[in-house]
Amino acid sequence: MTRLPRQAIIRILLSVLLVASLYLLSAATENSARFGQLYLWLLLINGVVLVVLLGLIINNLQRLVRSFRARETGSRLTLRLMALFVVLAVVPGLVVYGFSMQFLQRGVDSWFDVRIENALEDALTLSQASLDQRMRDMQQRLEEAAQELADVSSAMAPVALGDLRGRTRASELTLIGENGRIIAASSVDTDSILPHRPEESILLQLRQGRPYVGLDPIENAGLHIRALVPAPGPEGPGETRILQGLFQVSPRINDLAAEVETAFSEYRELAYLRGPLKDSFSLTLSLVLLLSLLFAVWSAFYLARRLVAPVSRLAEGTRAMAAGEYGTQLPPAGNDELGFLVRSFNDMSRRVANVRDAARQSQALVESQRTYLETVLGRLSSGVLALSPDGTLRTCNQAAMDILSLPLDEGVGQPLSALVERFPDLGPFVDHVDAHRRASDAEWRAELSLDTPEGRRSLICSGAMLPGEGDEGGEVIVFDDVTTLIQAQRDAAWGEVARRLAHEIRNPLTPIQLSAERLQHKVAHRLSGDEAALLQRSTETIIHQVEAMKEMVQAFSEYARPPVLRPRTVDFNALVQEVVDLYRGQSAEAFIDVDLDDGLPGLQADPGRLRQLLNNLIRNALEADDAGNCRIIVSTRRGSGRHAHGVELDVQDNGPGFADTMLDQLFEPYVSTKPRGSGLGLAIVKKIVEEHNGTITARNTDGGARISVRLPGVVAGNARWENA
Amino acid sequence: MAFTMPAWKSARRRTATLVAVFWLAAVSAAVDAAEFGIATFESRFDDRLLVADARIDYSLSGTAIEALESGVDLVIVQRLVLEQPRWWWRDVQVVDQHRRYRLAYHAISRRYVLNRLASGDSRSFRSLDALLMQLGEVEAWPVIRRDRLEPERDYRLNLETRLDVDALPRLLRTVAWTDTDWQLRSGTQTLEVRP
Numbered sequence: 001m002t003r004l005p006r007q008a009i010i011r012i013l014l015s016v017l018l019v020a021s022l023y024l025l026s027a028a029t030e031n032s033a034r035f036g037q038l039y040l041w042l043l044l045i046n047g048v049v050l051v052v053l054l055g056l057i058i059n060n061l062q063r064l065v066r067s068f069r070a071r072e073t074g075s076r077l078t079l080r081l082m083a084l085f086v087v088l089a090v091v092p093g094l095v096v097y098g099f100s101m102q103f104l105q106r107g108v109d110s111w112f113d114v115r116i117e118n119a120l121e122d123a124l125t126l127s128q129a130s131l132d133q134r135m136r137d138m139q140q141r142l143e144e145a146a147q148e149l150a151d152v153s154s155a156m157a158p159v160a161l162g163d164l165r166g167r168t169r170a171s172e173l174t175l176i177g178e179n180g181r182i183i184a185a186s187s188v189d190t191d192s193i194l195p196h197r198p199e200e201s202i203l204l205q206l207r208q209g210r211p212y213v214g215l216d217p218i219e220n221a222g223l224h225i226r227a228l229v230p231a232p233g234p235e236g237p238g239e240t241r242i243l244q245g246l247f248q249v250s251p252r253i254n255d256l257a258a259e260v261e262t263a264f265s266e267y268r269e270l271a272y273l274r275g276p277l278k279d280s281f282s283l284t285l286s287l288v289l290l291l292s293l294l295f296a297v298w299s300a301f302y303l304a305r306r307l308v309a310p311v312s313r314l315a316e317g318t319r320a321m322a323a324g325e326y327g328t329q330l331p332p333a334g335n336d337e338l339g340f341l342v343r344s345f346n347d348m349s350r351r352v353a354n355v356r357d358a359a360r361q362s363q364a365l366v367e368s369q370r371t372y373l374e375t376v377l378g379r380l381s382s383g384v385l386a387l388s389p390d391g392t393l394r395t396c397n398q399a400a401m402d403i404l405s406l407p408l409d410e411g412v413g414q415p416l417s418a419l420v421e422r423f424p425d426l427g428p429f430v431d432h433v434d435a436h437r438r439a440s441d442a443e444w445r446a447e448l449s450l451d452t453p454e455g456r457r458s459l460i461c462s463g464a465m466l467p468g469e470g471d472e473g474g475e476v477i478v479f480d481d482v483t484t485l486i487q488a489q490r491d492a493a494w495g496e497v498a499r500r501l502a503h504e505i506r507n508p509l510t511p512i513q514l515s516a517e518r519l520q521h522k523v524a525h526r527l528s529g530d531e532a533a534l535l536q537r538s539t540e541t542i543i544h545q546v547e548a549m550k551e552m553v554q555a556f557s558e559y560a561r562p563p564v565l566r567p568r569t570v571d572f573n574a575l576v577q578e579v580v581d582l583y584r585g586q587s588a589e590a591f592i593d594v595d596l597d598d599g600l601p602g603l604q605a606d607p608g609r610l611r612q613l614l615n616n617l618i619r620n621a622l623e624a625d626d627a628g629n630c631r632i633i634v635s636t637r638r639g640s641g642r643h644a645h646g647v648e649l650d651v652q653d654n655g656p657g658f659a660d661t662m663l664d665q666l667f668e669p670y671v672s673t674k675p676r677g678s679g680l681g682l683a684i685v686k687k688i689v690e691e692h693n694g695t696i697t698a699r700n701t702d703g704g705a706r707i708s709v710r711l712p713g714v715v716a717g718n719a720r721w722e723n724a
Numbered sequence: 725m726a727f728t729m730p731a732w733k734s735a736r737r738r739t740a741t742l743v744a745v746f747w748l749a750a751v752s753a754a755v756d757a758a759e760f761g762i763a764t765f766e767s768r769f770d771d772r773l774l775v776a777d778a779r780i781d782y783s784l785s786g787t788a789i790e791a792l793e794s795g796v797d798l799v800i801v802q803r804l805v806l807e808q809p810r811w812w813w814r815d816v817q818v819v820d821q822h823r824r825y826r827l828a829y830h831a832i833s834r835r836y837v838l839n840r841l842a843s844g845d846s847r848s849f850r851s852l853d854a855l856l857m858q859l860g861e862v863e864a865w866p867v868i869r870r871d872r873l874e875p876e877r878d879y880r881l882n883l884e885t886r887l888d889v890d891a892l893p894r895l896l897r898t899v900a901w902t903d904t905d906w907q908l909r910s911g912t913q914t915l916e917v918r919p
Contacts, residue, residue: 039897039898039901040898040901124831124832127832128834199849199850199854200854201854202850214833214834214850215830215833215834215835216833217830217835217837217846217848218848219837219839219845219846223832223833257832260832261830261831264831264832265795265829266795267795268794268795268831269795269796269893271794272791272794272796273796273893273895276895276898276899277895279899280895280899
């Protein structure tokens with residue numbers, strides 16, 4: 001069971017008290033003996049309640065106006081409900097009040113009939129007229145009795161009065177002297193000691209010679225006729241005495257007169273009280289109505305607020321939901337339809353919040369898995385590309401970008417063909433992939449060579465279709481850079497060949513050379529001039545060729561010998577400058593430009609080997625152009641990106657460039673495009689670079705060829721001379 | 725003659741005063757000239773009996789006279805209180821006597837009837853003035869025997885009179901509480917009495 005709010009309990013209590021107060025007021029108005037004494041206090045209390053209610057209503061009205069001006073949620077609805085409640089309460093109340101007042105006024109007036117009033121007036125007049133005749137008779141009778149007292153002295157007056165009272169049938173006869181003193185009295189009522197003395201004004205009238213007769217209601221004795229007449233005394237006309245007689249009206253007439261008097265008095269009293277009665281009822285009715293209306297209006301504020309509160313909260317809750325504040329819970333609003341609506345809203349909000357939380361968890365899980373996958377992919381040395389079914393690049397790992405030397409992450413979300421437009425070197429790779437995709441090969445494996453900004457790379461690619469339909473499918477391509485591996489295999493093979501050749505060739509060369517020299521020495525002087533000259537040329541040829549072969553063998557030996565490095569800190573720019581200056585001094589026709597970057601990082605290297613590297617590269621560039629118009633640009637710069645700690649060296653010439661067929665084997669031993677080249681120069685260069693954990697690439701440019709060397713710089717705490 | 729009346733003497737009087745002040749503030753009607761006044765008030769010992777004589781001027785308002793002649797009986801109360809003052813506590817009320825008179829108009833006889841309610845004695849008068857004149861004559865109102873008073877002690881004798889609104893018909897009573905025409909009362913006249 002829902003508990004009533006405290007405010008509702010207070011209002012119910014106030015209602016009960018108000019009803020009780022109004023009941024008491026009504027009871028007091030209806031002449032209740034019990035509550036009549038409280039009427040004034042009830043009026044006062046209800047008046048105070050009236051003022052308090054007015055204050056509360058004004059306060060509520062101000063609050064409502066403020067909230068309406070502030071455009072608070074629900075204020076408009078509250079105002080409308082308020083207006084409706086007030087109209088519903090006030091209009092019927094005023095109608096009832098109007099009719100009640102009209103009924104009250106007319107109803108009370110209808111109690112007093114003019115004819116009855118006239119009848120009572122007539123009855124009274126009739127009674128008075130009837131008694132008037134009797135009074136005149138009594139006056140006459142008393143005047144006759146007064147004449148009989150003319151000769152009666154004051155001393156004899158009591159006796160005479162007793163006799164006269166009996167004959168006149170008066171209930172009391174009193175003889176009053178000139179000075180107002182009672183001379184004698186005779187009364188039927190023997191218990192009464194004092195006679196009924198007339199008023200001074202009547203005595204004054206008698207002294208003026210005018211008799212008096214009138215009715216005198218005497219308590220417990222009924223209506224009497226009081227008559228006073230002058231009574232001459234024995235001393236002549238100069239003595240003025242007064243005879244008063246009280247004559248009891250007959251019981252029958254007395255009763256009738258009393259009834260007429262009572263009825264007339266009661267009717268007159270009622271008629272007189274008609275005004276106060278109407279005022280009292282009107283006041284009570286007005287107070288009751290006013291209090292009821294004010295209480296109704298005050299309660300209307302409360303009811304309107306109570307009715308609107310859930311709606312306002314619902315509106316605010318809906319607004320909050322629309323703003324993304326899911327899970328908003330509204331306070332309960334009872335068991336009615338509004339309460340059901342609030343419960344439904346709370347349920348909906350809770351469910352939406354749960355769904356949101358589940359979505360967040362799923363998203364977090366997906367993110368976590370994605371991060372995990374990216375971490376795994378990032379740690380793979382193999383390049384991985386994921387393609388959507390339509391060939392769009394979905395993702396790629398760092399290894400893929402490193403192997404291809406392309407910023408593939410910029411092309412995520414684009415088809416591979418679009419990448420080809422930006423990076424033409426990627427064309428063969430994309431063609432290969434597209435061919436397998438068109439063939440719908442579930443799995444495929446291939447080897448291909450690819451030109452990259454860092455040279456030609458040998459890749460082993462494998463592709464596999466991903467499960468799923470529609471957008472969920474696609475293809476994953478994994479490729480490894482086996483350039484180094486192949487090169488290493490080749491280098492190892494060539495190293496073995498060079499070692500064996502050097503070993504096998506060097507041994508007979510010296511005997512051949514010695515034999516040729518001995519032959520020349522022993523035989524030359526025995527031969528004639530021509531023959532001697534022939535021998536001389538032949539043996540010199542042998543000796544020269546042997547020398548040449550020795551040099552070749554020496555070169556092979558150097559190529560094959562294990563690296564012995566003596567690394568130290570090298571000023572690479574100074575080293576380059578030194579070597580270039582050497583060539584400038586030896587070859588006047590060589591034109592070598594030097595572009596050195598002052599901000600090179602530190603380099604730990606064997607300067608002798610680097611000098612040999614520079615010699616070989618510059619000599620190789622010089623030999624590129626036989627015409628003697630050689631122009632070489634030697635430049636150094638700091639690496640970029642992940643090679644920021646390294647040093648890069650470019651040696652570019654303006655020769656014809658490398659033959660495309662040679663690019664794959666350019667750094668292999670005994671591969672040369674020059675007629676007299678040994679084919680070991682660039683192979684040795686590559687070997688020196690690898691000894692320093694660097695990389696070397698060769699490319700043809702628009703106006704010649706360029707060989708780029710990248711050497712790792714010094715990184716704190718990172719020794720790069722494991723292989724040294 | 726000045727009079728004194730402690731405010732805590734009568735809770736009813738205090739309440740009535742509060743109510744009267746309230747309604748006097750609320751009602752702006754002009755105050756009727758009608759009022760009760762004690763013209764003379766004297767005390768004397770008459771044969772070892774303390775008696776009081778007074779002359780009270782009664783003047784009814786037009787509203788009250790109209791009501792009287794319309795059949796509404798009026799009750800006038802005369803109150804005589806003898807107190808023994810005490811400086812350290814409330815005064816001792818030695819005597820508290822009331823005389824209640826009912827004024828009525830007898831329509832058939834056209835006379836005004838004055839009835840003393842305690843004894844039932846009644847007298848009728850040709851005019852209301854004569855009645856009020858008679859009512860205002862307080863002669864030898866016995867208060868207390870001298871031997872019941874402590875000698876050498878001062879006493880205070882208070883006299884007041886008022887129209888008893890509570891004795892009016894209830895409907896008229898409601899109006900009377902709010903109408904100054906019905907607020908007819910004299911002040912309290914005080915006499916110092918020493919046995």
